[in-house]
Amino acid sequence: MEEKKLTQQESLELISKMIKETHTNIEKGGGNIFLLWGYLWLVVALVVYTAILQTGDYRAQWLWFAMPIIGYPSMYFMLKRQEKMAVTFVSKTISKIWIVMGTCALLLSLFMLINPAAFPILFVMALIINAGVALSGLVLEYKIISVVGFIGILLSFALLMIPGINKILVFAIFPIIMLIIPGHILNSARNV
Amino acid sequence: MFKELDPLLHSQLRLAIMSLLISLAQADFVFLKEKTNSTSGNLSVQLDKLSEAGYIKIEKGYKGKKPRTTCQITPLGRKAFENYLEALKTYF
Numbered sequence: 001m002e003e004k005k006l007t008q009q010e011s012l013e014l015i016s017k018m019i020k021e022t023h024t025n026i027e028k029g030g031g032n033i034f035l036l037w038g039y040l041w042l043v044v045a046l047v048v049y050t051a052i053l054q055t056g057d058y059r060a061q062w063l064w065f066a067m068p069i070i071g072y073p074s075m076y077f078m079l080k081r082q083e084k085m086a087v088t089f090v091s092k093t094i095s096k097i098w099i100v101m102g103t104c105a106l107l108l109s110l111f112m113l114i115n116p117a118a119f120p121i122l123f124v125m126a127l128i129i130n131a132g133v134a135l136s137g138l139v140l141e142y143k144i145i146s147v148v149g150f151i152g153i154l155l156s157f158a159l160l161m162i163p164g165i166n167k168i169l170v171f172a173i174f175p176i177i178m179l180i181i182p183g184h185i186l187n188s189a190r191n192v
Numbered sequence: 193m194f195k196e197l198d199p200l201l202h203s204q205l206r207l208a209i210m211s212l213l214i215s216l217a218q219a220d221f222v223f224l225k226e227k228t229n230s231t232s233g234n235l236s237v238q239l240d241k242l243s244e245a246g247y248i249k250i251e252k253g254y255k256g257k258k259p260r261t262t263c264q265i266t267p268l269g270r271k272a273f274e275n276y277l278e279a280l281k282t283y284f
Contacts, residue, residue, distance in 0.1 A: 006204055008283040011197075014204065015277075018211035021227050085223035092217045 022088065031186030032078060033098075037129075038179030040071050045172035052165050068106055094136050101132035122171045126156040133178050142189075145182045152178040195279035198272055200245050205230055205238045210273050213248060213265040221261040239263060247272055 006014065044066050051060035105128050112121055134149025136142075152174060162170055201207050208228045212219060225235050239261075242248045247269030251262050265273070 006202060006207065008197075008280055010204075011202065011207060011280055012284075014207055015211045018208050018227065019215050022212055022215040085226075086212075086219040087217040088215075089217050 022086070031183040033075060034179045034183030034186060036074055036078060037071060038175040038183055040067055040074075041175035041179065042172055045168055045175075049165060049168040049172060052168070064109065068109065072102075072106075090139055093139050097132055097135050097139070101128055104128055120160060122167055123156055123159040126159055126171060126174055127153060130156055130174070130178055133182065137182075142182075142186075144185055148178055148182055193282065195282045197279050198276050200241065200247070201272060201276045203238075205234060206242055207276075209235075209238060209242060209263075210247065210265065210269065213263060214270065214273050216264075218262050218264040221263070224263065242269070245269075245272075 044063060047066075048060055048063045051063065052058060105125060108119075108121065108124055108128070111118060130149055130152030132149075133152060134146055137144070137146030137149050155174070159167055159170060201210060205228060208230075209224055212224060212227055221232075221235070221239075224230075224239075225232060228235065230238075239248065239250060243250045245268075246266055248263050249266050251264075253260055253262070
């Protein structure tokens with residue numbers, strides 16, 4: 001681009017063209033974070049369920065801590081590796097939503113160390129994460145993601161009604177609908 | 193009655209930079225260079241002019257071992273861009 005004076009018409013066209021350029025600049029990596037947490041959640045939930053089923057020992061619940069132990073460092077390195085050439089206001093807002101949701105989830109799981117019976121942890125976790133998914137969908141104006149988020153919020157209440165360890169099996173289905181499918185949708189939309 | 197257009201913004205490259213930054217929270221030098229299709233030298237000069245006027249904030253740092261320059265529009269720059277658009281409307 002040369003350094004030249006513009007006519008008024010050219011100015012308008014240039015402004016319009018540049019603003020459109022920022023709209024087509026969908027950032028890389030949004031879907032990958034969904035996939036990281038989705039698959040991690042699925043695997044850990046199945047491992048905990050199987051361990052309790054096989055051994056009958058509820059201390060297997062300690063394995064839930066594999067999620068923050070593996071998830072947070074992995075997310076940190078994933079974000080660090082991303083080449084973010086431009087940050088949109090939308091992506092900045094979504095990051096902040098997940099910082100708040102992630103902090104709540106971490107503090108709630110740490111509180112379980114003090115009082116494991118304080119609240120129904122699976123329900124609370126599902127509610128927080130699904131609220132994050134719904135908010136992300138609304139901010140992104142991505143209908144499918146908002147819809148699965150709201151379905152997730154609704155389904156979270158099922159965890160209050162299901163007895164015993166079957167609750168964990170239901171909890172394992174959540175990430176498939178709420179994180180893994182939206183993650184793949186986001187990544188495929190980005191590659192169009 | 194035509195309003196005078198801000199001479200700092202009424203140039204192709206500077207207006208392109210401001211139009212990109214108005215819609216972004218921040219953008220780095222490489223992104224601006226690609227989108228404006230400009231040379232590093234020219235872009236650098238125009239960014240300095242916008243920064244001296246207080247329209248943009250430039251931060252120089254490192255990403256790993258690579259130097260990285262990021263730019264973001266300031267409230268003054270946002271206001272100047274809005275005024276420019278208002279002035280532009282009087283010509284149509």
